[in-house]
Amino acid sequence: MTLRDRWRKIVNFVMLSLTGVCAVVAVSMLFLILGYLVYNGWKSLDWNFFTKLPLAPGETGGGMANAIVGSVDIVALATLFGLPVGFMAGVYLAEFGGKTFSGLVRYTADLLNGVPSIVIGIFAWTVVVRPMHGFSALAGAFALGLILIPITARSTEQFMVSVPQTLREGALALGASKWKSIATVVVPAAYRGIATGMILGVARIAGETAPLLFTSLNNQFWSNGLTQETASLPYMIFIRAISPYDDWRRSAWAAGMVLLVGVLLANIAARLILSRGIEVQK
Amino acid sequence: MTMGTAKVPSPSSAAGKPVTQPGKLKAVNLNFYYGNYKALHDISLEVPANRITALIGPSGCGKSTFLRTLNRISETIHNTRVEGQVLLDDENVLTVDVTALRRRVGMVFQKSNPFPKSIFDNVAYGLKVNGFRGSLKDAVERSLQRAALWDEVKDKLQKSAYALSGGQQQRLCIARALAVDPEVLLLDEPCSALDPIATAKIEDLLFTLKDQCTIVIVTHNMQQAARVADRTGFFLLGKLIEYNTTEIIFKTPTKQETEDYITGRFG
Numbered sequence: 240m241t242l243r244d245r246w247r248k249i250v251n252f253v254m255l256s257l258t259g260v261c262a263v264v265a266v267s268m269l270f271l272i273l274g275y276l277v278y279n280g281w282k283s284l285d286w287n288f289f290t291k292l293p294l295a296p297g298e299t300g301g302g303m304a305n306a307i308v309g310s311v312d313i314v315a316l317a318t319l320f321g322l323p324v325g326f327m328a329g330v331y332l333a334e335f336g337g338k339t340f341s342g343l344v345r346y347t348a349d350l351l352n353g354v355p356s357i358v359i360g361i362f363a364w365t366v367v368v369r370p371m372h373g374f375s376a377l378a379g380a381f382a383l384g385l386i387l388i389p390i391t392a393r394s395t396e397q398f399m400v401s402v403p404q405t406l407r408e409g410a411l412a413l414g415a416s417k418w419k420s421i422a423t424v425v426v427p428a429a430y431r432g433i434a435t436g437m438i439l440g441v442a443r444i445a446g447e448t449a450p451l452l453f454t455s456l457n458n459q460f461w462s463n464g465l466t467q468e469t470a471s472l473p474y475m476i477f478i479r480a481i482s483p484y485d486d487w488r489r490s491a492w493a494a495g496m497v498l499l500v501g502v503l504l505a506n507i508a509a510r511l512i513l514s515r516g517i518e519v520q521k
Numbered sequence: 522m523t524m525g526t527a528k529v530p531s532p533s534s535a536a537g538k539p540v541t542q543p544g545k546l547k548a549v550n551l552n553f554y555y556g557n558y559k560a561l562h563d564i565s566l567e568v569p570a571n572r573i574t575a576l577i578g579p580s581g582c583g584k585s586t587f588l589r590t591l592n593r594i595s596e597t598i599h600n601t602r603v604e605g606q607v608l609l610d611d612e613n614v615l616t617v618d619v620t621a622l623r624r625r626v627g628m629v630f631q632k633s634n635p636f637p638k639s640i641f642d643n644v645a646y647g648l649k650v651n652g653f654r655g656s657l658k659d660a661v662e663r664s665l666q667r668a669a670l671w672d673e674v675k676d677k678l679q680k681s682a683y684a685l686s687g688g689q690q691q692r693l694c695i696a697r698a699l700a701v702d703p704e705v706l707l708l709d710e711p712c713s714a715l716d717p718i719a720t721a722k723i724e725d726l727l728f729t730l731k732d733q734c735t736i737v738i739v740t741h742n743m744q745q746a747a748r749v750a751d752r753t754g755f756f757l758l759g760k761l762i763e764y765n766t767t768e769i770i771f772k773t774p775t776k777q778e779t780e781d782y783i784t785g786r787f788g
Contacts, residue, residue, distance in 0.1 A: 403634070405634040408630065410646070412592060412594055412628035412630075412698070413623065413647035413651075414623045414647060414701060415620070415646075415650040424637075428637045
């Protein structure tokens, strides 16, 4: 073996090790967070956590039932509003858009994707909270829905564009109208990818905190309706994690754990759907 | 546009060449542009009814582009433009409703493109989108039989179309196109991805189909054109160089370019 060969082997080994170590660091972060959450949170996690209302500091017992339900409400509403708009916009981008307009929409969607969520929160506060004279689940859902739209639009577009052109032509050649070919061939061919993108989008907004600070705010009790202040898990974590009370801080860990497990489950579901393969020939 | 107007024979002298059958489909001074690029130059060609017409020529000569203007599937590509006329039973296809046109002029593509659906739903698709009333089951069986695929798939109609072999998939696409009873069937290099056995099956199939419809096939394979076609057109650089009976094209072509191509001197 020449000196040069040996040197190559050494460089190869060093670089390979370096990338490997970085990969381990990246992965271990997730497990570190997960472990930390479980370690600190499990003690406060009991049946009461899911069924009882929060209590004042110092009182034992109590839970976060209102925050869990509130989070579900707000995210569900946001989904109801954001998913259809995002999906249809994605279909438009993939199938109908001319060059200029869809280029503009695509660019705007990417910009919207990059807008810090706290800015979205201020916006929702200005256009919903102020006119309605109060914080509400509706306002929170509006803010989260705004975040969901560009995510859904771009992922829907991406998966629809990856459907081979020959499938569209096949449908059109049989006398299907353009809309019919999209609804009956292109969307079904891409639905796994589209559904995956949607799940990941919903999981993403479920953990958003900043927009809720200005919109749904918080509530120590059950919310009296969608136009009222509503508790949510991310907000509860924020309030309790910075509180001076030990049991509150512990319950913040527990809430974080619940939230993370929810998001993880959604991710796993998305991967399972996608891994069954997009049924389209390459 | 209705089916009722379809069967009137047209005078066949227009193209200036002897055509024993009445012309079903006619291109008249057809030009086609991709943006500023002119892909077809002044093509005039008459396709006789119930015959197989083959279009041959080297890659990029415009034969597929020409085929795709016949059912206006060329319009799916942005920034394209057509000049001239395509007449189906003397009716200008550029002015008729495009979905009705495509129902009358079916197409089979170079790469088999079954939908991600069951075998049954693939064949039934064209019927469904065209508002077919009647027994889908019977219609699907009839189409699969016409495409000589029924015996191979009758026990697995609900299976995914992707479970079929390449040759079977292509015959499924033919069955799918036949299901809506097209008057004309366009085939764009349907055998280019198939082995000789699957190719032979499809060629046999074309012979049995020509009683019922008019067939236009684009092919890279000159032997295939010689085997199946009644008439053959030779395209080169976006121009129709020569169009005549297959026998004349392959034995006594009048143009030097045709002879060079046929004898393998280029392309």
